[in-house]
Amino acid sequence: MRLSPHFSHHEKGGGMKGCIFCKIVDKEIVSKIVYEDDDLIAFHDINPLAPVHILLVSKKHIENILGMTDEDAKLAAGLLFAANEIAKKFNIDKSGFRLIINCNSDGGQEVFHLHAHLIGGAPLGKMC
Secondary structure (H helix, E strand, C coil), X not given: XXXXXXXXXXXXXXXXXXXXXXXXXXXXXCCCEEEECCCEEEEECCXXXXXXXXXXXXXXXXXXXXXXXXXXXXXXXXHHHHHHHHHHHCCCCCCCEEEECCCCHHHCCCCCCCEEEEXXXXXXXXXX
């Protein structure tokens, strides 16, 4: 599903109206949450690419990694630590996994809200 990057402002939390990830953060859309803290929420992708496919989503609406500021350094570090914790929880830490952040259309970004894909549980092959 490809969503438009153009949304009007959302009243709660600085999110964007129509943004599916803002709706998940606000619990307007039910998801299978596997991790949550003050800055992030993580849940199963509804169209998994591997046995384990978890989306780690910023609770703050930021369009993509290019929209991050110095104030978001804690969020960026937290995302990596959360990915580490989730990989251990799903027993893919030893076999390996991929953590992907897509940026803009050419980078494969479909939902314009900062998120990362944690993918593993099967051999993924070389990417580059």
